Amino acid sequence: MKILVVDDEKNILKLYKAELEDEGYTVVTANSGREALDVYEQEEPDIITLDIMMPEMDGIQVLRQIKQKAPEIPIIMLTAYDYRDDFSVWVSDAYVVKSSDLTQLKATIRQILEKKS
Helix, strand or coil: CEEEEECCCHHHHHHHHHHHHHCCCEEEEECCHHHHHHHHHHHCCCEEEEECCCCCCCHHHHHHHHHHHCCCCCEEEEECCCCCCCHHHHHCCEEEECCCCCHHHHHHHHHHHHHHC
16 A cells, blocks of 8 residues: 655655554655655555645645545545544544644554555
């Protein structure tokens, strides 16, 4: 299973990549919305984790563009803030508040991939 991790903070990308690779996933990363769209096209990941707050093109814009092309791809929105009231994140498959403890994220990825298979 290949996961695309999108975040504008390089330290978070490193942490998530290392932790998720330890779980046995193949991990590709992007540190901007535009790069995420390019990497998505090239790598065809099975699932995407997407930071909401990014400069230039935010996660909501990336979410919309990817879901237009591939409505079936699972996308987990990651944020330091609580956006549950923003209806645009409802089209995502899950919503996880960012933390250095990736337990919730890993559990969410597992649940989504189990449903998908």
